[in-house]
Amino acid sequence: MLEEAISYSIDVEASVKIVQVTDPHLFADHDAQLLGVNTALSLQAVLDTIGADHCSADFMLASGDISQDYSAASYHNFVKAISPLGLPCHYLPGNHDDPRIMRLNMQGPKISGKRRILAGSWQIIMLDSTVHGKPGGFMSESELELIKSAAEDEPERHILLVMHHNPILVNCAWLDQHWMSNGNEFLEQVALLPQVKGLLWGHVHQQIDKEYSGHFGPIQLMATPSTCIQFKPKSSYFALDALQPGYRLLELNADGSIETNIYRVPGEHFSPDNSANGY
Numbered sequence: 001m002l003e004e005a006i007s008y009s010i011d012v013e014a015s016v017k018i019v020q021v022t023d024p025h026l027f028a029d030h031d032a033q034l035l036g037v038n039t040a041l042s043l044q045a046v047l048d049t050i051g052a053d054h055c056s057a058d059f060m061l062a063s064g065d066i067s068q069d070y071s072a073a074s075y076h077n078f079v080k081a082i083s084p085l086g087l088p089c090h091y092l093p094g095n096h097d098d099p100r101i102m103r104l105n106m107q108g109p110k111i112s113g114k115r116r117i118l119a120g121s122w123q124i125i126m127l128d129s130t131v132h133g134k135p136g137g138f139m140s141e142s143e144l145e146l147i148k149s150a151a152e153d154e155p156e157r158h159i160l161l162v163m164h165h166n167p168i169l170v171n172c173a174w175l176d177q178h179w180m181s182n183g184n185e186f187l188e189q190v191a192l193l194p195q196v197k198g199l200l201w202g203h204v205h206q207q208i209d210k211e212y213s214g215h216f217g218p219i220q221l222m223a224t225p226s227t228c229i230q231f232k233p234k235s236s237y238f239a240l241d242a243l244q245p246g247y248r249l250l251e252l253n254a255d256g257s258i259e260t261n262i263y264r265v266p267g268e269h270f271s272p273d274n275s276a277n278g279y
């Protein structure tokens with residue numbers, strides 16, 4: 001049975017405005033760092049930037065790796081950090097999350113782990129690409145079934161698919177070993193659905209904006225910087241980037257087009273330890 005969707009009352013002619021944050025890698029301890037970056041402070045800096053510029057969004061998406069230490073407190077810290085923005089938040093799991101601990105602790109009046117969101121002329125589907133105990137991802141048959149049933153249920157709506165893992169390779173050999181290993185087949189399958197207009201993910205801690213030529217037209221492929229450390233694009237070995245933490249703004253238009261931009265925190269406050277070779 002298809003799970004009930006969360007519905008926003010946004011006019012079908014209006015665009016839907018979304019902020020996406022991803023990969024905050026929070027700890028229970030507010031002072032803890034990931035490779036020299038205090039992840040609580042870098043998330044706060046991103047949220048402050050959203051608050052200053054884009055707090056009029058309709059809702060927020062959090063696309064996994066909320067936690068770095070699997071603690072209940074790391075999820076409580078996330079919920080506490082985002083609550084002043086007043087935005088509803090929809091989340092999905094990443095490879096550093098424990099889905100059960102996440103579900104139990106991502107609690108609040110505006111927090112939701114539901115799989116389908118209906119807003120304006122769009123349907124947003126929150127997918128689980130994680131494989132228990134593995135950093136890499138895989139899109140299971142049941143997730144594909146969810147997408148197909150959701151498209152059948154709401155045939156007139158454009159679809160944005162949201163997940164943690166990258167369904168395309170990003171040209172970083174060390175990171176590409178942890179991609180969605182059936183990404184090619186997944187893309188081929190979803191491109192058979194005329195409603196699918198965009199795929200959005202985290203995991204790669206860098207911006208990617210590409211197009212996939214589907215049977216029914218181009219599909220936008222989007223990856224978003226982490227709210228903490230950034231991976232250096234096109235590096236075959238593990239390397240960090242000096243770019244600052246950021247987030248993505250998306251405007252899903254009534255005609256099925258997507259306008260989107262990456263925004264980063266101003267200044268140069270978050271410098272990772274460049275001698276690090278992994279975590």
Ligand SMILES: Nc1ncnc2c1ncn2[C@@H]1O[C@@H]2COP(=O)(O)O[C@H]2[C@H]1O
Pocket residue numbers: 023065095096135174175178203204238277278279
């Ligand atoms: N040096 C490394 N080589 C390969 N994988 C790594 C390395 N360092 C970290 N990782 C894993 O690769 C993942 C990529 O992004 P994640 O935030 O999921 O977390 C990272 C780790 O689980």
Ligand SMILES: [Fe+2]
Pocket residue numbers: 023025065094096203204205226
């Ligand atoms: Fe991550």
